[in-house]
Amino acid sequence: MIISYADSALSVLPPLVAITLAILTRKVLLSLGVGIVFGALLLTDFSLVSSGEYILNTASQLVWKDAALNSWNVYILGFLIVLGMITALITVSGSARAFADWAKLRIRNKRDAKLMTMFLGCVVFIDDYFNSLVVGSISRPITDRYHISRAKLAYILDSTAAPVCVISPVSSWGAYIIALIGGILTAHGFTDSGHLSVFIQMIPMNFYAIFSLLLLLCVATFSLDVGPMRQHELNALRGNLFDESKGQPPGAVTDLPEADTGKVIGLFLPIAVLVFATVYFMVSSGADVLATKDLPFNVLGAFENTDVSSSLFFGSVIGLIATLILAIQQKVDLSMLLKGMSVGARSMLPAIYILLFAWTISSVIGQLETGKYMASLATDNIPFALLPAVLFLLAGITAFSTGTSWGTFGIMLPIAADMAMGSDSTMMLPMLAAVLSGAVFGDHCSPISDTTILSSTGASCHHIDHVVTQLPYALIAALISLVGYTVLGFTGSLIAGLVCCSMLFVISVVVLHFWAKK
Known part of the structure; x- marks a missing residue:
């Protein structure tokens, strides 16, 4: 029998224990394991046998659920493995080194390398997983050459993944959000509003996404390295790109032989094939769903109904085939190719x-209904003018606790809409935007977030090092956003909110500049 904790603060304890232990011990698997066991004990009234059965059943459902393969998880894991192979093959073929030599003539310094990575992160916006892993694979040879720490690379990847996807309508995130908002608006009688146009109207209201990207631009341009990030950057100047005392980080492909016949096309072409194949499968799978519903084809509708995980996997398989063909054409020894695939x-x-x-x-956490408990804290006792700021904070805490932005969207967006309709419907969009903004903030800070984990993997950085070094920047962008939503709530003016955010942003950058120069 599973006990419900939807109305209990106890539902917050398992994720809180896991996150606290991860930060204190820096042992991610141990910390997550403790959180899982504690949560299982709560759900089963501290029955050891029932807890063990519950954990085994939950773990098995990651692969096999409802008498069928859990295709989402399996495809994502397959995508990771295949992308590891591609990265290693690009290294073995000598293409990564050739690209680094080519880029050296065009990328003149550390700043250019960081800005290049940020640019790629903003361009590859179709999905956050795809963004973090693919851009990391492309950029790592360059950032390594210019002694940019893996922690800094992970920060750049993470801060151009969710923030870009959440404001891009043609992305897996954008399609999901538009579908959610469309249902909410229809339920509240806003049938005349175009869902895409509403999403576009909300973009300038998404303060955290906007100002976290602007902050990243300033950090990359002016080397605003503060807190733990500063130490990692100093270590990188000495040749220590990551903390070697913790072993090899995820995604590392060291000790591989490199062919002397590598060409730049050996990196660019496989990645281009990977990108185009993934986009094709995303549009194709979405189009198939539209056809079964007898709906006309359009790109946005296809993205709304796409199967992201299978598209990523099959796109990566096509990319792997292209990588192998190019490596064979470059006369790379078969034994080197096999070793590369195995190591990758x-x-x-x-x-x-x-x-x-x-x-x-x-x-x-889903069984404990932690998200519902967090959402229930948004009571009617809060002054209406403070609701955008309160929703931003609650969405942030919910995403931090649950490790999921999408789950937070699903829980908090309907609540925000109901609260707006009960008070002032003109504040509907700002309150929905505050939820989107807060969820991305919480996701950025959470050690149990899959996007954070994959950003660490894409950068080949130890996971907790990424979490700790990114945290100060995430908190600065969050504080700016919180002030913006407070001003917006009291004035009802988006312009006033943006002006206050901009002023606070400039002050923050100046303070960071002097702090970084100490």
């Missing part, structure tokens, strides 16, 4: 272990 697949195992544990604790 194994390099993703640490990330896969963390992801499996994170998915398991997410299932436990």
Whole structure:
């Protein structure tokens, strides 16, 4: 028998224990495991036998659920393994080194390398997983050459993944959000509003996404390295790109032989094939769903109904085939290719272990109904003018606790809409935007977030090092956003909110500049 904790603060304890232990011990798997066990004990009234059965059942459902393969999880894991192979093959073929030599003539310094990575992160916006892993694979040879720490690379990847996807209508995130908002608006009688146009209207209201991107731009341009990030950057100047005392980070493909015949096309072409194949499968799978519903085809509708995980996997398989063909054309020895594929697949195992544990604790948290409890804290006793700021904070805490932005959207967006309709319907869009903004903030800070985990993997950075070094910047962008939503709530003016955010942003950058120069 599973006990419900929807109305109990106890539902917050398992994720809080896991997150606290992860930060204190820096042992992610151990911390997640403790959180899983604690959550299972709560759900089963502290019955050891029932807890063990519950954990085994929950873990098995990650692969096999409802008498069928759990295709979403399996495809994502397959995508990780295949992408690890592609990365290793690009290294073995000598293409990564050729690209680094080519870029050296065009990228003149550390700042250019960081800005290049940020640019790629903003361009590759179709999905956050795809963004973090693919851009990381492309950029890592360059950032390594210019002694940019893996922690800084992970921060750049993470801060151009969710923030870009959440304001891009043609992305897996944008399609999901438009579908949610469309249902909410229809339920409240806003049938005349175009769902896409409403989403576009909300973009300038998404303060955290906007100002976290602007902050990243300033950090990359002016080297605003503060807190733990500063130490990692200093270590990188000495040649220590990551903390070697913790072993090899996820995604590392070291000790591989490199052919002397590598060409730049050996990196660019496989990645281009991977991108185009993934986009094709995303549109194709979405179009198939539209056809079964007898709906006309359009790109946005296809993205709204796409199967992201299978598209990523099949796109990566096509990319792997292209990588192998190019490597063979470059006369790379067969034994080197086989070793590269083996090492590449194994390099993703640490990330896969963390992801499996994170998915398991997410299932436990879902059973505990932690998100519903967090949402219930938004009571009618709060002054209406403060609601955008309060919703931003609650969405942030919910995403931080549950490790999922999408789950937070699903829980908090309908609540925000109901609260707006009960008070002032003109504040509907700002309150919905505050939820989107807060969810991305919480996701950025959470060690159990899959996007955070995969950003660490894409950068080949130790996971907790990424979480700790990114946290100060996430908190600064969140504070700016919180002030903006407070001003917006009291004035009802988006312009006033943006002006206050902009002023506070400039002050923050100046303070960071002087702090970084100390």
